[in-house]
Amino acid sequence: MQGRSYRQQDRDGHHVIRVLLVGGEGGIRPEVGKRIAQAPDLLVAASVSGSAAAVETLRRSAFDVILVDAAALGSDGSSVIRSVAGAASACPPAVAVGPDGDVRGAARLLASGAMAYVVDGAPASELAEAIRAARAGRRYISASLRDRMAFHYIDGQ
Numbered sequence: 488m489q490g491r492s493y494r495q496q497d498r499d500g501h502h503v504i505r506v507l508l509v510g511g512e513g514g515i516r517p518e519v520g521k522r523i524a525q526a527p528d529l530l531v532a533a534s535v536s537g538s539a540a541a542v543e544t545l546r547r548s549a550f551d552v553i554l555v556d557a558a559a560l561g562s563d564g565s566s567v568i569r570s571v572a573g574a575a576s577a578c579p580p581a582v583a584v585g586p587d588g589d590v591r592g593a594a595r596l597l598a599s600g601a602m603a604y605v606v607d608g609a610p611a612s613e614l615a616e617a618i619r620a621a622r623a624g625r626r627y628i629s630a631s632l633r634d635r636m637a638f639h640y641i642d643g644q
Contacts (some may be wrong), residue, residue: 502528503528503529504551504561504618504622505530505532505549505550505552505600506523506531506551506552506554506618507532507534507535507544507545507550507552507553508523508533508534508535508556509532509534509541509555509560509567509571510518510533510534510536511533511536511555511556512536512537512561515615516631519554519584520521520534521612522609523618525611525615525619526611526612528619529615529618530546530549530586530613533548537560538566538571539570541570541635542570543544544569545579548580551579551581552568552579553571553578553579553580554581554618555567555582555584557585557586557596558584558585558586558607564592564596564599565595565596566598566599568583568596568599568601570602579622580602580611580621580622581602581603581607581621582601582602582603582614582617582618582621583597583601583603583604584605584606584607584609584614585606586607587607587608587629587631587632588635590632590639591634593628593636594636597626597628598612602620602621602624602626603618603621603627603628604627604628604629605619605627605629605630606629606631610631611628613629613630616628618641
């Protein structure tokens with residue numbers, strides 16, 4: 488997923504990464520937005536519920552990264568990522584946030600097009616690192632899940 492270029496700068500002239508948060512019917516969980524807001528180079532530019540609202544918002548505004556709150560969406564996180572990627576002509580990279588122990592769920596989200604997966608409760612610095620990596624076109628998986636994912640597939644589970 489590659490987004491259209493949109494450059495916004497802070498007061499010091501540094502590039503600010505505009506993030507679209509996508510959550511479930513109840514919206515995005517507040518702690519996710521608060522963790523993003525701790526990074527001076529990240530801006531929560533909009534927050535929506537569900538894939539239809541995400542697609543409409545992407546058609547109206549430019550974003551650098553989409554953050555999908557998979558825990559708030561339940562099993563719908565993968566379908567949101569696929570819907571957004573299929574409907575938006577210039578779709579920004581997606582970062583998924585979800586449970587720490589769900590190796591298969593994380594793999595589904597990454598296979599559906601997410602560039603990064605961050606476990607719930609990860610420090611704000613890790614979430615920011617994943618968003619920056621996705622924006623730069625690099626993959627990212629939380630360290631606490633990386634080894635388990637590798638051994639899960641090596642062991643054939």
